[in-house]
Structure formats: structure tokens, C-alpha cells
Amino acid sequence: MQLPDLNLLIALDALLDEGSVVGAARRMHLSPAAMSRTLTRIREALGDPVLVRAGRGLVPTPRALALQAQVRELLEQAGQVFQARDEVDMSTLQRCFNVRSNDVFFGTFGARLMDAMRAGAPGCTLRFVPEGMGDDDALREGHIDLYIASRRNFGPEIKMQSLFTTRFCCLAREGHPIFEAPITPERFAAFDHVSVSRRGRAQGPIDPALAALGLQRRVALITPHFHSAIFGVAGSDLLLPLPEPVIWGMQGLGLRMRAFEMPLDLEEVTVIQAWHPRFDKDPAHRWLRQTLKTICAVLPG
Structure with missing residues (x-):
């Protein structure tokens, strides 16, 4: 049985990942002309165009998309054959x-x-x-x-490991009216809030906790990132509920902000790392x- 040229798998992986002959050529240290010839060989081997033109760019065919994960896994398995399983010199590794x-x-x-x-x-x-x-x-x-x-x-199938557990707190500008009296759930809910959600959601664990007390907050701003939210709060009377690590990360920014404990009983958040x-x-x-x-x-x- 004649084995196929395994270099074609490497080229196919690069082409599908980059979506560009020029990008794949750069990754594999080849000329665009050489990569174009390699793409022709891949098309002949698979009996499929693999990448087709759409406007000024290239898009993968349905078969190419179906093969992408399998090709990546095959290359990873091939790489592990030539690597020591239990040892690696991290001081010289390039990855x-x-x-x-x-x-x-x-x-x-x-x-x-x-x-x-x-x-x-x-x-x-x-x-x-x-x-x-x-x-x-x-x-x-x-x-x-x-x-x-x-x-x-x-x-x-995904493996996970706990990294740390943290809690929610809240951030407001210095001089915010909320600091003029004890911070109760009622006063906390009375001010407009910021919701940080990459999916654009306005509600989170705070809302059922307030509802249990017969309270409701108004979310006036929704943003996908905490750090952009911080600068929005710095010049307004908005309140920003956020995980405590954000406070650690913003130290040294010089912003005139104050953090305070949230007057609600919320569960702590466990941050994990996950891998295949x-x-x-x-x-x-x-x-x-x-x-x-x-x-x-x-x-x-």
C-alpha cells in the first residue's frame, strides 16, 4: 500500500486555518506559487476543490470543513510520536x-x-x-x-481544574451618592447599573437575589468587557458589579474609584482552567x- 504524502496534511491544515494561500505559504516558509501548486495536489488527492473563491477571498468547501478537525488531530498525534512523552526541555522549546x-x-x-x-x-x-x-x-x-x-x-470529555474562588463586589466613582449613607439593598437597587456580558445580557445572579427581596434594578449600560465598563463608570453615577479580581487588576491605573461590598448574599465564583x-x-x-x-x-x- 502506497502511503500518501503526509506533507499534504500539514499544508491542508495551514490552508484551512489561514483561509489564504499567501497566509499558508508564509506559515510554511514557502512561496505563494509553491503553496498554490501544493493546493492543486491536495485537490487532486481529495477529489475536492477544498478552497473556492468568494469575492476577494477563499472559503472552504463543506468537505474541507468536515475534514479540518480530523486533519488537526492526525497532525497532533504524529507530532507526539516524535516527542518524549514524559520530558521536555522548556528552556529550548519553541511553541x-x-x-x-x-x-x-x-x-x-x-x-x-x-x-x-x-x-x-x-x-x-x-x-x-x-x-x-x-x-x-x-x-x-x-x-x-x-x-x-x-x-x-x-x-x-473536557478536563477541568479549579484555579481560585472569588466573590462579587461593586465599583463606583469616588464621591458617588451611594457612599453618603449605609449601603442597603434598597439603595443599591436605586441607582442605575452596568451589565458586563459578551452575549449582551442585562440580567445575572444579582437580579434573582434582588427579586427575593422584592427589589428590581435598572441596567442602563451593557458592555462586553469589564475594563471598558470601568471607564464608563468613572465619570458617571452608574454602579458596576464585578468579580473581585477586576479590582486587583486595576490597581495602579490611577482612577478615582471606590469598591464596596455588595449588600446581597451571592454565591462565590470558582474560576477553572479547561483543556481537551x-x-x-x-x-x-x-x-x-x-x-x-x-x-x-x-x-x-
Whole structure:
């Protein structure tokens, strides 16, 4: 049996990931002409056009999309054949780690993680990927190495580890009227609020807690990121409920803001790191997970 040219799988993975002959050529250190010839060979081998023109760009065919995850997994398995399973020299390793998280985690722990990588894995690159719509299969498809979040519905095969537990507090500008008297649930609900939601949602765990007391708040601003919300609150009378790590991450910004305890009984939030089982025994990935766990074990004060 004649084996196919496995280099075509590498080229196919690059083409589907980049969606561009020029981009795939750059990744594989080839000329665009050479990559175009490789695409022709892939089309002949698969009996499918793989990428077709749509306007000025290229889009994958349905068969190419169906093959993408399988091709990525095959390449990862092939790479593991030639890697030592239990050992890796992190001081010489060159690898890009893709970590998906929100701006809360990045603002709080990003600098410390970069310091740890400079010391332990200087040849590696850290790429923080923001949360977005339609990213539920990112772990399964191998687009990211780690997903850091408070969510739990990743699927039964996804592995998870707790990093830390935190609570909600609230942020307001200095001189806000809420500080003129004791902060009660009634006074808390009386002021307009900001909701931070990448899906555009106005309600969260605060609302049922208020409803249980016969209260209701008004959400006047919805934004997808905490840090953009902070600057919106700095010059207004809005209140911003937020996880405590945001307060840690904004230290040193020089904003005239005050945090206060929320006058509601809310459950604490546990932040986890999640990964696909394909990376469970990968030594470099294990180093990254252990490093994150160590960093998060000491929370900023």
C-alpha cells in the first residue's frame, strides 16, 4: 500500500486555518506559487476543490470543513510520536500557547504568567484569545490550549481544574451618592447599573437575589468587557458589579474609584482552567497548567 504524502496534511491544515494561500505559504516558509501548486495536489488527492473563491477571498468547501478537525488531530498525534512523552526541555522549546480568557483574568494574572514564561519557557509565546460568540468547540477542535472561565458546560470529555474562588463586589466613582449613607439593598437597587456580558445580557445572579427581596434594578449600560465598563463608570453615577479580581487588576491605573461590598448574599465564583484530553499527557501543556495553578494559588491583595 502506497502511503500518501503526509506533507499534504500539514499544508491542508495551514490552508484551512489561514483561509489564504499567501497566509499558508508564509506559515510554511514557502512561496505563494509553491503553496498554490501544493493546493492543486491536495485537490487532486481529495477529489475536492477544498478552497473556492468568494469575492476577494477563499472559503472552504463543506468537505474541507468536515475534514479540518480530523486533519488537526492526525497532525497532533504524529507530532507526539516524535516527542518524549514524559520530558521536555522548556528552556529550548519553541511553541505558541493559545489561552482563551476574559479581560478579568488577563488584567489580573497576565503579567505574572508572562514573567513565569520568560523564566521557565523563554522560547514560547503566549497568545491570549478573547472570549467570543460561537467558541464552544474551540477546545475540541484544537484551536486553543486552555480555556479559563467560570463556566462548566464544556462537555463530558473536557478536563477541568479549579484555579481560585472569588466573590462579587461593586465599583463606583469616588464621591458617588451611594457612599453618603449605609449601603442597603434598597439603595443599591436605586441607582442605575452596568451589565458586563459578551452575549449582551442585562440580567445575572444579582437580579434573582434582588427579586427575593422584592427589589428590581435598572441596567442602563451593557458592555462586553469589564475594563471598558470601568471607564464608563468613572465619570458617571452608574454602579458596576464585578468579580473581585477586576479590582486587583486595576490597581495602579490611577482612577478615582471606590469598591464596596455588595449588600446581597451571592454565591462565590470558582474560576477553572479547561483543556481537551488530547493535551492531558503533553509535557509542555502540563507545564503551562501547573504554572497557572501556582500563579493563581497566591491571589493579589
